Amino acid sequence: MKPLRIKAALALCSAFVLASCGSSGGGSSNSNPSSSASSQSSSEASSESSSSVESAGRILLNQIGFAPQAAKVAVVPEVSATAFSVINTDTEVAVLEGELSAFSEWTPANQVVAQADFSDLQDPGTYVIRVAGAEDSDPFVIASQPYKALNIGALKAFYFNRASSALAAEHAGDWARAAGHPDTDVLVHASAASAERPEGTSISAPKGWYDAGDFGKYIVNSGISTYTLLAALEHHGAFYAATDAGIPESGNDTPDILEEAMWNLEWMLDMQDPNDGGVYHKLTTKNFAGAVMPAEGTEPRYVVQKGTSATLNFAAVMAVASRVVAEHEAVYSGLSDDMLAAAQSAWQWAQANPNVAYQQPEDIQTGGYGDSRFEDEFAWAAVELYITTGDDDYLQAANLESISNGVPGWANTDGLAWVSLAKHRANLTAAADQALIESRIVELADSIVADMNSSAYGVPLVAGNFYWGSNGGALNKAMMVLQAYDYSADMKYVNAAQALLDYTLGRNPTEYSYVTGFGARPPMHIHHRQSEADNVVDPVPGFLAGGPNTNAQNDCGADNYPYGDEAVARAYLDHWCSYSTNEVTINWNAPLVYVTGALESIYGGE
Template identity: 50%
Template sequence: MYKLKIVSVFLFLVINTFSQTPIFVEDFNDSNVNSISTPTGFSSAISNGTLQIIGNGNGGLWSSISYNVNNGIDLSESPKLFIRAKSSPSVEMRVDLRDDTGYLTNQNPISARLSGEFVTYEFDFTDKLFDGAFGGPCKLGPCAVDATNIKTISIYANPGIGKYNGTIELDWISFGYVESSDQQETTNFQIRYNQVGYLIGRAKTISITSPVNFLPLTYSIKNKSGVTVKTGQTPNPNFWGDAQEYASIIDFSEIETAGEYTIEVNDKKQTFTIGNDVYDDLSLAALKYFYYNRASTAITAQYGGIWARTSGLPDTQVRVHSSAASTARPTGTIISAPKGWFDAGDYNKYIVNSGISTYTLLAAFEHYTSYYASKNLNIPESGNNLPDILDEIIWNLDWMLAMQDPNDGGVYHKLTGLNFAGRIMPNRYTATRYVVRKSTSAALNFAAVTAMASRIFKQYEVQKPGYSTALQEAAKEAYAWAKANPTNYFTNPTGVRTGEYGDRNVTDEFQWAATELFITTKEAQFKNDININNINNGVPSWHSVGGLALFSMNHHSAQLSADINVTIAQSKVLEKANEIRAKVNTSPMEIGMANSDYVWGSNSVAANQMMYLIRAYEISKEETYLKAAYKTMDYLLGRNGTGFSFVSGFGDKTPIRPHHRISDADGIAAPIPGMLAGGPQPGQQDKCTTYPSNAAARSFSDTWCSYSTNEVTINWNAPLAYVTNALRFYQNSGVALSVSENNSFQDQIQLYPNPVSNLLHINLTNQDVQEISIYSIAGKQVFKTKAIERNITLDFSDLQTGVYIVKIKKQDKIITKKVIKN
């Protein structure tokens, strides 16, 4: 007999509600189980209420185990499957649904990596019910799979690889929905919050998480004086599959006074901050990280404080590796390639990872030029008539230029030793350094970045004479080399064991490079190479850079509209941003991270998601994108499954043992501040034994050993720097600065003149306003009144020059407006 009950599924989608009953549940607890078919290489058995699938190592690449639903199941209401499973050893398990005509959901495959502990997986087939005509009855795909009559679940162990030798155990399968376990009282819960602080005028939420489905908990929030400003009970929790926990959200967005607060939930307390400037130091440190990671220079106490260090790795005597040898530069030729940023926790330098990292900082400057014009990073170049962010970028650009072979325009893939260094400081590194192989991906990353940099530095010809021209010519030469060598994919040559950054699909790199070159040069040869339909809109990473091309197209849409269909570029950005925003709105934790987002460097996924949301806001001016971006920042700063604020030095619980050689070997207890740790992911490739959980959202270890979750890299810090500064820019500008704004209410409130020197007039146009208060940009209240008339005049003459926030309250509606005092 089949019994309704909670189920796990193979995919990565989190269950958001318990209000609906599963359509069907198989719990393998009696003999009346639907038929199970196994191919050669597999057998099955039901034992102790679980289905055991045993592989003997002889299974084929696409051998599938079939769970057959005799009468068919209608999943049209909720095309989801939940499976609670484990395996020994770990295996990738793919799940497809087959309808009564034999059509299979193989066009958009869904998989999960099983571990040795039972975990509930969700496979969401929404918008994935298509057969791609890869064999079977569908001859010309895509063929729609009939969700009203699902007959079979097909399970694959190591899809495309086969030969699984081990055991998979399924505890149960649930169709459509997952059922809640009984709620219970508990003291086993955690308070997850933004440890850096919450911004005035933005959404403010705290998550309560627990391994059990808990009954509502009583909470109160008090200000620093002990005055209670909010009380209530936690809403019923939802199951958060990625963490294997239950989560409930406390929303306190209505608290808008800057200061320190304490939330008390039962007998647990946590202090947090609200203000307008909570991201100021973080936004600086995220950028300053790049200075600390400079190669070929000393970090002095004047600029580095306690993290000062002597110079190391000058890279002025670098050998050409045999894999990079040419007639003009034979094996062993000595070249000079100083400067650059150390890539990650090691002392190597890679063009591919420098590509996305340098682009992201260049984009930050290009998108918010006026903001960065005065942002002082306290680096040696500060005060030299160039914005500090450009000075930092130059340090890496100069190294990148030295990595181009002047004889043919090709670009060496990396500059490294033959092996990774030990846990030493840079000045103790004595191994021979090499430039290793040229590659198509390196040339294209180089071409895209130098082309973009060329147009930016064109505005600084006085400060950097000839630099823009040199960058543009280097970009053209690298692009020409890549077109002549379109499949020179990088793999480590024999004897080289440092990072590979190999990529065998460079379609996105070609599109990105052509886009940047066309924007900069306006030359038809580059326009002709752009195919907007071939540009993917994935969240950016070093091996997926299509999104970077889309960002640049949209930023320069007015210039490009006559030559490129920028409408498609806009729709692609908005499509991805809509997907991310939907996850934020539906996640049990109200975050953008779910399922397959928990990869190596998952925190960079979260940061780049925010970049997507911000760019979508710039395209559409739809404030919900910006709201989702601010809320997503909570995830990186503590409102997550680990309880860590993932940025070193920022928060109450931050990484103190990152996989970063300088921070490990410098003898200083605190790591360099502003570094974004890689983040949780279930792979645990480093084999450390310190992980608290195998659940994707909690699989994080603050140890040197855990290079798969606790390493730092330039391409993870770059989007952190971008988004923290962009969000700070919007906050200081008063953009979309209301969390409960009513559009008609907003439109009927008029403030003038703005900027104001003396008298500010507020026209309330028949609005029943209860309160008006004014705050400095630092969050200090400078005025408040409840004596409201239809028109009010306020005297600003005694206030200091700067930005002020006017907060106007009407019943349950609040709007805020920015006013500039001259």
């Protein structure tokens, strides 16, 4: 590396840094419909001016930017050049020069690339990466709090997906809408009927978040989503205490992330049958709605079948919520105790009904979220009850020696148990095996770092990682690797998390920043009913698109994107109909909130 001295601090382009400032009414970087095209055109013009020969392709990187002390890597397409320069966009002066890594193939994309590591550059400013024969990178910033606006945008996406509530222009901006699905007259489906609540009984279960692009509300998916938000608050409380998300509840002494989580927690409490403690699997219509606004979805709504997975998810989340809410007793008087009692009642139901798998009724066509393995949910629920109560009986029930650690998902919650144990390790009882907890955390993190070090793109993703919701999986990897940093303060773990965030924000072979409203080329046609139906050019901001998916679906994606063994990381289509690659869901957004908040906290010195 040959750093070139910058004589004066560079002015920041605040409009570029604050791509979506939720506190000012839900605006996005693309509130001007032409902004994406403008960003793309400016970068193309820059690259054309730097070279008169045909470009080998664009230099790819995080399209938002970096904290000064962050690892900073760009991916360069195959060219004959061996060096790169970092160019100040205001002066067109090179402020850093360096050597490219050796070119090598990243098989998931079927591409040969090199890396440009410009981590030495820490001066604030706006820059591009330039390599002879390649198209300049998109402009990016180096600035303090580069992901603050993104964190707010990702959190505010939950607000945009609230059921049973109108979204006022004061908070939602262009995406204001009427309330949909009051859910105060929900019918008990035949599959959920009991003596106390026979088929057709009307119950009230308002609030909650729409799960994804559809209008269903599902316990197992909202469970992991709510947990991740609560974990973000538990792990990085100072950051969230200072975050104004621009939601209706903003401005009081309660962190906005908890206020948002409460919208779903209140709904979850209504999904528990008070007669026996069991929890209904989901609340939906019988069929998916079309591309309509929430207020136009007027079909009858049902609660469907109690099950072991839903009930244990509920137990785990309520145990976590109980200890988080206890810190705000003055606001939520008595609620912590109620949540713990609900968690314990659900645990008892699951003990009596340990193997009730969800079976989709013939007349219900909405998302199944079926699961037939419950060891992970039992362990997770037991661990959270143990941490909250200090009762060793729950720890024994978790049977941790037989529970592995892995990247979490709605059907695989083993990792969440280890995350909570690691975070609360200083307050566990003597019965906890501290060495086992640390080994589970560090071994997984080290495997992720090893994948990063062997990747031509410098991202810890391999061919098997491109499944439905692969972007959410990438960010859950980032969340898991960050847990090891708490043990060692070794920046290799932070660098791996940074690389995974970089991937979702543009260091990927599709050249998209996968978050609506953020970056030079965000998705514009997500599979999200309001975004398709609202007559606003830009989609609702702050949502993470699902991403490359090699499991071909019966949607427009299977015939229109490259997929299979040759280009699995490019199997993505930005089109409404490609629900298998371009849908959005709360459980993919939740780790985006966690990771951006964690990196802001780490880089800010929390």
